[in-house]
Amino acid sequence: MTDRQEIAILGLKRELKTTRERVRELKAQNIRWCSVAHTLKKLAALDEDKFKNLLQAESLPFE
Numbered sequence: 001m002t003d004r005q006e007i008a009i010l011g012l013k014r015e016l017k018t019t020r021e022r023v024r025e026l027k028a029q030n031i032r033w034c035s036v037a038h039t040l041k042k043l044a045a046l047d048e049d050k051f052k053n054l055l056q057a058e059s060l061p062f063e
Helices: 001-044 048-059
Strands: none
Touching: none
């Protein structure tokens, strides 16, 4: 393996590490936003169907 290939592999490993860290952050953020959405659902007194329709209207996933 040449030095150039080794440098490329090390760069890819670093990028992969950074990407995995970002994915973990986004998953945690998603959990927090889901919690906020369910709190707002309760405050607005929406039933499951209305809440689902609201999320679908905004192209958001319904869990």
